Amino acid sequence: MASTVIAPLPLSEILKGLRAHRQWTLVELARRTGISANWLSALEHGVQTETTTKLLRLLSAAYGMTPDKLLAWHPDPLDKPDPPCIRAARLRRDGMSMAEIGAEMGLSRQRVGQLLRQAERCGESEE
Numbered sequence: 001m002a003s004t005v006i007a008p009l010p011l012s013e014i015l016k017g018l019r020a021h022r023q024w025t026l027v028e029l030a031r032r033t034g035i036s037a038n039w040l041s042a043l044e045h046g047v048q049t050e051t052t053t054k055l056l057r058l059l060s061a062a063y064g065m066t067p068d069k070l071l072a073w074h075p076d077p078l079d080k081p082d083p084p085c086i087r088a089a090r091l092r093r094d095g096m097s098m099a100e101i102g103a104e105m106g107l108s109r110q111r112v113g114q115l116l117r118q119a120e121r122c123g124e125s126e127e
Contacts (some may be wrong), residue, residue: 008071008072009073009074011043011049011051011071012043012044012045012046012047012049015040015043015059017073018063018070018076019044022063023084023087024103024104024106026041026044027071028104028105028106032062033058033059033061033062034058035055035058035104036060053067063095072086080106083120084105084115085115085118085122086119087105088101088105088112088116088119089115089116089119089120090095091104091115098112098113
């Protein structure tokens, strides 16, 4: 039986994919890593292609993986992130305040309220 070899993705695609999967804004990733949002954006868009070991360690720590796993990451087509309304409802059930949810998701408190109301309509209650 032949094994399938998956070619590594460019760092820009890895970073965009991981951030989208976590549903983090650039500002949120910057907060978690200490790397400026502008620098992260340049990495994600392939404008900045050179990186350092320190930068890779900061990014991998934010995502809870080793630098080797970060560089080998591929999206799982079956692993889709939750819609924002479902994610907000789950965070609320986990005991987070609307302000904390807003900070986690990079949204205003008003937008969090809208998402929670939307989740209730879809049957995803806060209970």
